[in-house]
């Protein structure tokens with residue numbers, strides 16, 4: 001009995017699993033599935049995807065990604081965001097899930113080609 | 116040294132001599148027995164003898180036995196003497212080999228038998244022994260060189276720490292934070308070095324194998340090293356496809372990190388590129404790390420994977436200029452994974468490193 005209670009409490013402490021556009025992101029186990037298929041990601045790729053998923057399809061600027069997925073002393077002129085996003089996009093496969101909004105940032109493409 | 120305590124026994128020379136003489140005697144006795152059986156059968160055993168002219172058996176025996184015994188005695192002496200000399204000559208090479216072995220275990224590995232003469236079993240043994248001594252000697256020399264280099268490199272950060280501490284003791288008013296910061300840097304370097312040495316000395320195997328995806332590891336390595344690359348204004352690219360191999364993810368990560376870091380550090384002062392590429396080829400997983408840089412002399416390339424071997428342009432002040440263990444570690448990791456490491460200089464300068472690992476069907 002006590003074990004089960006502990007289990008329930010621990011389950012509550014876990015951040016919730018998010019699902020968007022066929023994507024399933026489990027922040028606790030750091031796992032991502034697309035259409036049921038496991039996708040292996042690097043640490044930064046996962047962190048970036050987490051921020052994008054949390055925005056629920058809204059646009060996230062490169063500066064914000066840099067601030068939230070990298071540490072505070074990251075070089076503001078780094079290409080890290082661009083490189084990581086393009087690698088992440090490739091890893092998630094087609095149809096492309098992450099859209100670039102020129103001059104503004106990135107967002108998860110929830111509609112459009114899918115459905 | 117372990118000396119097996121054996122009970123004393125006959126020497127091989129004595130044994131051989133005894134068997135020579137023994138065989139000789141046996142052959143002589145056999146011959147006599149044949150003569151006895153086949154010849155004496157036709158000699159009558161009565162008073163007249165054969166047709167009344169020839170001697171009978173008793174006479175024949177009396178006349179024949181003494182010279183036969185003398186001949187046998189001579190054969191015995193001849194067999195013992197000849198056997199002793201012959202066995203001595205045959206066994207002489209063994210004595211030399213034993214001497215060389217004793218010398219190798221007591222003092223120097225540099226002694227060689229170098230037996231002359233045509234090829235036979237003993238000469239062959241001597242040659243094999245010489246080859247073995249040669250390999251042992253070079254192996255031991257390499258170990259000594261490694262230990263000397265390792266202790267020298269380890270002493271450097273310790274000596275720097277000592278100096279820093281001395282300065283701090285003589286001048287207590289100095290800023291402690293700066294001291295701690297510098298001690299921390301020096302200490303980190305010593306730990307890294309020790310870990311690299313441990314990794315190398317642990318050698319091969321001894322890890323649990325799991326499926327490993329190379330392109331993911333390449334991207335991870337690029338992620339951690341991107342800021343270093345950008346600081347040096349070097350473009351770092353990861354291209355290619357996912358490819359599965361099996362092995363230790365931690366070791367393979369270490370291997371890729373070392374290669375990419377080399378590509379960045381041993382590059383042009385600015386404006387260089389490093390490209391990391393992964394792909395499957397037939398049954399193999401291939402990783403290619405290519406970078407621009409100063410020309411690398413072709414004759415230098417094979418030596419780069421030796422421990423503590425550094426290229427020519429070495430700047431001590433550079434915190435990322437390693438001690439020359441990076442490629443040695445890569446080499447030992449590749450070997451442990453049954454892979455092939457290939458280094459070749461690029462035409463315009465820099466290096467192209469190819470690692471081929473056994474593929475894994477996913």
Ligand SMILES: Nc1ncnc2c1ncn2[C@@H]1O[C@H](COP(=O)(O)OP(=O)(O)O)[C@@H](O)[C@H]1O
Nearest residue numbers: 377378381419425426437438439440441442466
């Ligand atoms: N990617 C590379 N491009 C050019 N030279 C290289 C490269 N990798 C290694 N080298 C040369 O090989 C030497 C040995 O490399 P390594 O074993 O990693 O030692 P370290 O990097 O600590 O000097 C380096 O000092 C350098 O001269």
Ligand SMILES: [Mg+2]
Nearest residue numbers: 377437441442
């Ligand atoms: Mg190196």
